[in-house]
Amino acid sequence: MAEVKKEKKATNEESVKLFVGQVPKHMTEAQVLAMFEEFALVDEVNIIKDKATRASRGCCFVICPSREEADKAVSACHNKKTLPGASSPLQVKYADGELERLEHKLFVGMLPKNVSEDDVSALFSKYGTIKDLQILRGSQQTSKGCAFLKYETKEQALEALEALNGKYNMEGSSVPLVVKWADTEKERQARRAQKVQSQASNMPNADSPHPSLFGALPMGYIPPYNGYGYQAPGSYGHMQYRLRPMQNQPAFNNMIPSVNQGNSLRGITPDLASSISPRNYAVPPTSYVGSAYPPVSGLQYPMAYPGGIMGHRPLTGSPGSVPQANASSNSSSSSPVGANSGGQIEGPPGANLFIYHIPQEFGDQELANAFQGFGRVLSAKVFVDKATGVSKCFGFVSYDSPEDAQNAINMMNGFQLGGKKLKVQLKRDNKQNKPY
DNA sequence: TCATATT
Numbered sequence: 227m228a229e230v231k232k233e234k235k236a237t238n239e240e241s242v243k244l245f246v247g248q249v250p251k252h253m254t255e256a257q258v259l260a261m262f263e264e265f266a267l268v269d270e271v272n273i274i275k276d277k278a279t280r281a282s283r284g285c286c287f288v289i290c291p292s293r294e295e296a297d298k299a300v301s302a303c304h305n306k307k308t309l310p311g312a313s314s315p316l317q318v319k320y321a322d323g324e325l326e327r328l329e330h331k332l333f334v335g336m337l338p339k340n341v342s343e344d345d346v347s348a349l350f351s352k353y354g355t356i357k358d359l360q361i362l363r364g365s366q367q368t369s370k371g372c373a374f375l376k377y378e379t380k381e382q383a384l385e386a387l388e389a390l391n392g393k394y395n396m397e398g399s400s401v402p403l404v405v406k407w408a409d410t411e412k413e414r415q416a417r418r419a420q421k422v423q424s425q426a427s428n429m430p431n432a433d434s435p436h437p438s439l440f441g442a443l444p445m446g447y448i449p450p451y452n453g454y455g456y457q458a459p460g461s462y463g464h465m466q467y468r469l470r471p472m473q474n475q476p477a478f479n480n481m482i483p484s485v486n487q488g489n490s491l492r493g494i495t496p497d498l499a500s501s502i503s504p505r506n507y508a509v510p511p512t513s514y515v516g517s518a519y520p521p522v523s524g525l526q527y528p529m530a531y532p533g534g535i536m537g538h539r540p541l542t543g544s545p546g547s548v549p550q551a552n553a554s555s556n557s558s559s560s561s562p563v564g565a566n567s568g569g570q571i572e573g574p575p576g577a578n579l580f581i582y583h584i585p586q587e588f589g590d591q592e593l594a595n596a597f598q599g600f601g602r603v604l605s606a607k608v609f610v611d612k613a614t615g616v617s618k619c620f621g622f623v624s625y626d627s628p629e630d631a632q633n634a635i636n637m638m639n640g641f642q643l644g645g646k647k648l649k650v651q652l653k654r655d656n657k658q659n660k661p662y
Numbered sequence: 663t664c665a666t667a668t669t
Contacts, residue, residue: 243668245668247666247667248667272669273669274667277669283667283668283669284667285666285667285668287668287669313665317667323668412668572665580663580664580665582664607665609666620663622664649663651663653664653665655664
């Protein structure tokens with residue numbers, strides 16, 4: 227009764243948890259275990275699964291009985307083999323926080339500014355062997371009054387913590403030391419993300435148009451007439467220059483019934499309409515005008531934008547029907563792109579693009595919008611810094627046909643969007659020669 | 663400047 231129920235596998239202080247990525251989703255824990263046991267002792271394998279669907283997320287944890295065994299698994303497998311079905315080699319590394327857990331790292335605060343490493347070392351050595359010690363210093367090497375300190379074992383660190391935290395004043399100090407476990411990387415990331423978030427919400431005009439978007443557009447550009455869409459000049463009356471899609475607004479790209487388009491003719495100035503009317507265009511029959519609609523939710527572009535408005539190729543045979551990826555199903559809940567902007571869906575070889583110099587404020591949806599004029603966008607992914615959420619300004623767009631991708635390259639490579647010209651190329655392929 | 667993911 228006083229017995230504490232043990233986990234069925236004893237994962238003790240010495241155990242090391244490894245994170246393994248690029249595990250094909252169909253693999254079982256037993257299969258992963260069998261593979262790793264060839265190289266190291268393994269206590270346990272846990273496939274990481276989607277909370278809702280229970281489907282594998284393509285990665286797992288592997289628990290080894292010691293650091294030595296874990297290191298064997300890492301050096302034998304990390305980037306060393308590509309499992310059948312995976313797109314890149316196995317990733318094997320210490321799980322988040324695992325290295326820190328093994329470091330036994332303490333934060334020491336309230337140090338007098340004039341104490342040296344030796345002073346700190348002299349005090350803390352009483353509790354164990356110090357593996358690493360640094361006092362944080364400013365630009366002039368002036369102490370910031372705190373330090374990080376690693377012990378050989380957790381017991382030693384804990385002993386120091388309990389003996390000194392809030393209880394010991396260093397010489398000349400009127401306040402006791404603060405000794406606590408150092409923040410983990412995860413905690414620091416969370417803090418940083420929090421900070422970014424609060425800064426972003428204080429940004430003035432967060433929703434305003436991209437300042438350089440208009441000026442950057444090549445207004446003289448004449449898109450190829452594809453026999454399909456024609457944008458009535460009046461439709462500019464309801465362009466929205468939001469950079470972020472509005473929350474809780476159904477994605478209406480490609481789905482506005484033509485009967486609604488009359489609304490778009492309201493509220494425009496005739497002068498503006500005629501000044502931007504496409505004199506040089508092969509103007510399609512007016513019966514097609516009814517099929518003009520805002521091609522995207524969120525960010526939209528003036529007519530001269532190569533991929534927008536004019537750019538849809540017919541996906542179905544009949545003129546005037548609404549081109550959309552999922553024409554046969556699904557009425558309103560999701561846009562074709564929105565559902566697939568996670569980045570995991572790749573098109574056939576030659577249909578996947580790598581894009582650089584994406585404007586900072588573009589997310590997956592904005593990227594998809596910018597490229598959806600050339601074909602069916604299977605997925606669009608802008609990469610963001612894991613810690614800060616800030617765009618890395620590059621990403622991927624996948625089409626279902628190489629011709630669409632090539633067309634997008636022709637039209638969009640060098641296209642100025644924001645302050646810079648896009649670089650649009652075929653994605654490098656690391657999946658060429660797969661093992662059997 | 664070329665692919666994530668952390669029960």
